[in-house]
Amino acid sequence: MTGRTPPLVGAGLWQAVMAAAAGRCQCRGTCGTSHAKDGGRCPREHDGYRQHHGGGRVHLLAAPAEPAALLLPPHHVAALPKQALAAWCERCHDATRTATCKAQQATAPAAEPDVLF
Structure with a gap:
């Protein structure tokens, strides 16, 4: 991992989270990608080069x-402790969050329509 530039806050x-993750995204497929080529874990590393979608640096x-x-x-x-946190690249974080939101909406009971009578 190259130089770790921490956030301001x-x-x-x-x-601590980046050290526990060895500077690598900890997604194991919850984003919808199997990451099979990389042993089942996302290969993106902090400050590494993003090969797709315009390049640039990866910020975990x-x-x-x-x-x-x-x-x-x-x-x-x-308020979560560091044991409850993981390192995520933006792509895996956003895809996992979207998939979780869709799954939650699919399992939520349908709201009854408001009726006047």
């Missing part, structure tokens, strides 16, 4: 490890 927590973020917790409000996520 929560740098200590972010660095510390977010809840459990997909369902990705839907928590930000103030709940901020």
Whole structure:
């Protein structure tokens, strides 16, 4: 992993999560990609080069490890301990969050329509 540039806020927590992840995205397929070529884990590393979608640098973020917790409000996520966090690349984070949201909506009971009579 090349130089770790921490975020402005929560740098200590972010660095602890990145150290535990060895600077690599910890997605194991919850994003919808099997990551089979890379042993079942996303190959993206922090500050590594993004080969697709315009290139640029990969910036990992510390977010809840459990997909369902990705839907928590930000103030709940901020209170999570480092053991409940994982390193995510933007692509895997967004895809996992979207898939979790769709699954939650599909299993939610249908709201009864408001009726006047």
